[in-house]
Every structure is written in structure tokens, then in C-alpha cells.
Amino acid sequence: MSRKFDQELQDRLVRYAAIDSQSDENSSTTPSTDCQFDMLNLLVDELRDIGAADVQLTDYGVVLATIPGTRPGPTVGFLAHVDTAPQFNASGVKPRVIQGYNGGDISFPDNPDLVLSPDANPYLASKQGEDIITASGLTLLGGDDKAGVAIIMTMARHLLDNPDLPRPTLRIAFTPDEEIGRGVGPQLPRHLQADFAYTLDGGEVGEIIYESFSADRAVVRIKGVSIHPGQAKEKMVNAAHLAAKIVQTLPQATMTPETTDGREGFLHVTDMNGGSSEMELKLILRDFEREGLEDKGDLLRQVCAAVQAGEPRAEISVEITPQYRNMRYWLEEDMTPVELARDACRAHGIEPVSTPIRGGTDGSRLTELGVPTPNIFTGMQEIHGPLEWISVQDMARATEVCLTLAQMAAKQD
Numbered sequence: 001m002s003r004k005f006d007q008e009l010q011d012r013l014v015r016y017a018a019i020d021s022q023s024d025e026n027s028s029t030t031p032s033t034d035c036q037f038d039m040l041n042l043l044v045d046e047l048r049d050i051g052a053a054d055v056q057l058t059d060y061g062v063v064l065a066t067i068p069g070t071r072p073g074p075t076v077g078f079l080a081h082v083d084t085a086p087q088f089n090a091s092g093v094k095p096r097v098i099q100g101y102n103g104g105d106i107s108f109p110d111n112p113d114l115v116l117s118p119d120a121n122p123y124l125a126s127k128q129g130e131d132i133i134t135a136s137g138l139t140l141l142g143g144d145d146k147a148g149v150a151i152i153m154t155m156a157r158h159l160l161d162n163p164d165l166p167r168p169t170l171r172i173a174f175t176p177d178e179e180i181g182r183g184v185g186p187q188l189p190r191h192l193q194a195d196f197a198y199t200l201d202g203g204e205v206g207e208i209i210y211e212s213f214s215a216d217r218a219v220v221r222i223k224g225v226s227i228h229p230g231q232a233k234e235k236m237v238n239a240a241h242l243a244a245k246i247v248q249t250l251p252q253a254t255m256t257p258e259t260t261d262g263r264e265g266f267l268h269v270t271d272m273n274g275g276s277s278e279m280e281l282k283l284i285l286r287d288f289e290r291e292g293l294e295d296k297g298d299l300l301r302q303v304c305a306a307v308q309a310g311e312p313r314a315e316i317s318v319e320i321t322p323q324y325r326n327m328r329y330w331l332e333e334d335m336t337p338v339e340l341a342r343d344a345c346r347a348h349g350i351e352p353v354s355t356p357i358r359g360g361t362d363g364s365r366l367t368e369l370g371v372p373t374p375n376i377f378t379g380m381q382e383i384h385g386p387l388e389w390i391s392v393q394d395m396a397r398a399t400e401v402c403l404t405l406a407q408m409a410a411k412q413d
């Protein structure tokens with residue numbers, strides 16, 4: 001593989017990762033945090049500088065742009081998200097580059113206790129000689145998904161510098177708030193104007209993913225009977241006790257995130273808030289199949305109904321809201337976008353792998369809204385934590401695959 005994109009990708013990721021752009025699910029604004037505008041506005045400027053057309057920041061916080069086509073063919077979208085995960089410290093990221101990784105343990109300048117070891121990490125062991133980017137030990141890196149942003153920007157810059165390269169019209173979208181499941185609003189498909197698209201938001205080289213979880217969220221509200229504890233005999237109904245009973249009755253040795261993998265789904269209690277008079281439980285429900293997801297919703301309702309039946313003076317309600325659906329349901333009807341990405345991998349000697357991801361992407365929702373959008377690898381590893389790392393050469397492989405994909409999407413003349 002040529003090294004012609006390495007320096008640009010490295011510079012871009014280092015530049016983008018240093019910008020705070022964490023999302024916040026407790027915020028109701030769009031984007032959820034103002035700091036995401038620092039990334040969005042920078043990308044608007046950079047897209048204009050490299051000569052992209054139709055550069056626009058929408059009022060719902062998505063940057064859109066066009067790479068004009070040189071051949072007929074379908075319009076192909078490329079997406080990455082600018083926000084970083086709320087689960088870990090993502091402020092003041094200090095990216096650093098390890099040139100020509102020697103294959104040993106990697107230590108962190110700001111956190112002597114932290115070690116990234118190839119023994120625990122076979123993929124890292126395979127990256128000897130490559131250039132590795134990490135944070136400094138106190139924050140995540142945010143290669144999820146600024147690696148995707150860097151790859152798309154590098155591809156765009158290269159195509160705009162080389163107007164003779166065959167490609168159909170390409171559309172670019174940089175979204176906010178993917179990590180809190182709010183990256184794709186209902187207007188995006190109409191504004192994106194793509195026949196199909198790809199998110200650059202995957203891990204190991206070769207990943208071409210078209211199966212994600214189907215996801216619902218649930219809120220359980222419990223209203224007890226509140227009264228002065230000194231006069232409470234046979235009158236008080238403590239909502240905290242009922243909440244505990246519900247959590248205790250839900251499966252714990254099975255059907256939780258910590259006891260499942262592969263194709264198994266789960267129920268996950270994410271939040272428990274309130275007091276003796278009122279409690280609120282938040283849960284997420286996940287399964288690869290619609291039936292499995294419905295079963296988990298039914299189970300939650302049954303448990304709540306049983307606790308309600310034992311204490312008729314309480315008021316217990318369950319509200320279940322859909323989040324996204326397995327994109328396979330739509331993609332398996334027309335596998336063209338998946339096959340195109342797989343062929344582009346093979347053209348570079350990369351064997352494509354399609355394992356279902358235990359999560360969702362912006363593509364899950366976009367696919368459901370009519371724009372088939374599988375997910376392509378970027379190289380990002382150990383995301384959402386201080387050990388996050390990525391190989392510059394993996395990003396270069398993704399860039400080459402995307403360029404080949406764009407070329408293959410163009411109709412031959």
C-alpha cells in the first residue's frame with residue numbers, strides 16, 4: 001500500500017482530536033452541545049478551502065457538501081460523526097503519534113498506571129512498524145469518529161485535486177450527536193440526496209457492516225404514596241422499594257450486557273433516579289431481531305405488571321420508544337452497496353468481514369429512512385476509553401478503499 005495519504009491523515013486526526021466535541025444526552029438542544037460547532041464550522045471552512053461544492057451547515061447541525069461527479073452513476077454518500085462519546089472524559093484531548101511502533105507495551109505520558117499491551121490486544125500486535133495515535137492517558141482519543149472525518153476529508157481533497165479521476169457525484173455529511181443516538185434527523189435523507197451511503201465508523205480493516213442491533217428505550221415511572229414517616233403505618237407506599245423489586249425481578253444472570261455477546265440481545269438498566277414518593281427507571285432494550293426485541297419489551301411490562309399487582313396503591317407505567325432497527329432488514333433486499341464495498345476491499349487485497357455490530361450507527365437510522373448505509377472500517381480500536389488507539393496506515397487503507405469504491409460506482413464508458 002502506498003504511503004501517500006499517511007501524513008495528511010495523521011495531521012487531520014491530530015488536529016480534529018484536539019477539539020472538544022463531546023455530546024450530552026441530557027441536553028435537549030440540537031446539536032446537544034455548543035462545542036460541536038467548533039468541529040462543524042472548521043469542517044465547513046476546510047471543505048470550502050479544498051473546493052467542495054454546495055458546502056452547507058444545516059440548522060440541525062449537519063455539514064453537507066458535494067464532490068462533483070465526472071461520470072454518470074448513483075450518487076454515493078459518505079458520513080462520519082463529529083461528536084465524541086459522553087461515557088469518558090473527552091475534554092482537553094492531547095493526541096500523540098508513535099512513529100514506527102516497535103511492537104511492545106505502550107505507556108501514556110499523563111497516566112503512568114495505564115498500559116496498552118499487545119498481549120491483551122492481538123490486533124495491536126499486528127501493527128508493528130505502523131504509526132499509532134493515542135491520547136495522553138486521561139481522555140479518550142475520539143478517533144471514534146474523527147478518524148472517519150479525516151478519511152472522508154482526505155478522500156475529498158484528493159478527488160478535488162484530481163478532477164480526471166472517474167467517480168459519480170459524491171455527497172458528504174458530517175453529523176453531530178451520533179453517540180447519543182440523535183445524529184440522523186428526518187430531514188437528512190432529503191438533504192443528503194444520495195442513492196446509498198456509507199458511514200466511516202467501523203473498527204478493524206476489512207469490516208463492512210450491514211447488521212446492527214434493533215433498539216428501543218424504556219422509561220418506567222413509579223408513583224408511591226407519600227406521607228410523613230411518623231404517621232406512615234399502613235399508608236406509605238415507598239416507590240424506591242418497588243423500583244428495587246422491579247430491577248431485582250428482571251434477569252441478571254442472563255440477558256444483560258455483561259452476560260451476553262454475539263447475536264444475543266439484552267435489557268440494560270441505565271438509570272435509577274428518584275426517592276420514596278416517585279422513582280424513574282431508564283432502560284435500553286437490544287436485539288438483532290424484531291421478535292427478540294418485542295419479547296424483551298413484553299418481559300419488562302410483565303415484571304412491572306406483577307409488581308403493580310402486588311401493590312395496587314402505587315402507579316407504575318412503562319413507556320417503550322423505538323430508537324433504531326437492524327439495517328439488515330433493508331440491505332438484504334438489495335446488497336449492491338455492501339457488495340460494492342466488499343469488491344473495493346478485495347481490489348486492495350483486503351478480505352472483507354461482515355460481523356453484526358452490537359450497537360447502532362447513523363446508518364441504522366438512515367437505512368430505515370430509505371438511504372441504504374452500511375458501515376466501513378476506519379481502524380479505530382478500544383473506543384470510548386483512555387486506551388483508544390488507531391493506526392495511521394489503517395486509516396490510509398480505508399481511504400484507498402473509499403477511493404476505489406467511488407471509482408467502481410461510476411458507470412464505465
Ligand SMILES: [Zn+2]
Nearest residue numbers: 081144145201
Ligand atoms: Zn462512532
